Amino acid sequence: DIQMTQSPSSLSASVGDRVTITCRASQSISSYLNWYQQKPGKAPKLLIYAASSLQSGVPSRFSGSGSGTDFTLTISSLQPEDFATYYCQQSYSTPPIFGQGTKLEIK
Amino acid sequence: EVQLVESGGGLVKPGGSLRLSCAASGFTFSNAWMSWVRQAPGKGLEWVGRIKSKTDGGTTDYAAPVKGRFTISRDDSKNTLYLQMNSLKTEDTAVYYCTTIQVTMVRGVGGMDVWGQGTTVTVSS
Numbered sequence: 001d002i003q004m005t006q007s008p009s010s011l012s013a014s015v016g017d018r019v020t021i022t023c024r025a026s027q028s029i030s031s032y033l034n035w036y037q038q039k040p041g042k043a044p045k046l047l048i049y050a051a052s053s054l055q056s057g058v059p060s061r062f063s064g065s066g067s068g069t070d071f072t073l074t075i076s077s078l079q080p081e082d083f084a085t086y087y088c089q090q091s092y093s094t095p096p097i098f099g100q101g102t103k104l105e106i107k
Numbered sequence: 108e109v110q111l112v113e114s115g116g117g118l119v120k121p122g123g124s125l126r127l128s129c130a131a132s133g134f135t136f137s138n139a140w141m142s143w144v145r146q147a148p149g150k151g152l153e154w155v156g157r158i159k160s161k162t163d164g165g166t167t168d169y170a171a172p173v174k175g176r177f178t179i180s181r182d183d184s185k186n187t188l189y190l191q192m193n194s195l196k197t198e199d200t201a202v203y204y205c206t207t208i209q210v211t212m213v214r215g216v217g218g219m220d221v222w223g224q225g226t227t228v229t230v231s232s
Binding site for chain 2: 044045091094
């Protein structure tokens with residue numbers, strides 16, 4: 001199975017900050033990488049698919065990049081509603097493993 | 108409106124069985140690949156399994172911890188996805204989500220783009 005490792009596990013930031021979360025795959029997954037946002041008590045929401053494609057309705061302050069084994073999710077200017085947990089997930093092969101999550105908290 | 112609504116969760120004893128349902132609306136369910144994802148209390152997301160559309164073979168895949176105990180099926184006439192869970196263990200306690208899976212000819216398998224609200228399964232004596 002392909003393992004997905006996110007860093008950091010948690011992150012404190014302020015409104016207006018630029019934030020980057022990293023996801024590393026244990027082997028090459030081309031661009032088959034997706035990012036999700038989850039708020040407490042809610043279902044996850046797809047933000048980015050295919051490493052860099054913005055899901056419909058997602059604000060343009062979210063962006064994704066990378067290919068192969070190393071990927072990043074960037075939030076260009078944090079808004080209050082962005083404080084949540086973020087997960088990466090590979091869809092290159094079965095099982096489609098999720099990263100362990102990155103909790104983004106208010107500083 | 109595209110919507111998935113799970114039901115069937117509850118409290119069950121170890122070794123027991125439960126069947127979850129996921130009612131789909133607002134899209135052509137028969138064309139969709141569907142999955143189940145779970146989240147144990149305070150933990151991350153764990154993929155449970157997937158079923159392809161009948162057009163693409165209707166085959167299923169499962170995560171190792173549930174293989175042989177859980178079965179995913181679909182009734183396209185009822186726009187409903189099912190998860191039959193047998194021989195339940197305490198570690199199966201989680202919120203269970205059903206999702207659609209993006210699939211295109213060009214990009215192949217993508218993300219899980221529609222999620223239900225989840226249904227809670229508690230396995231405890």
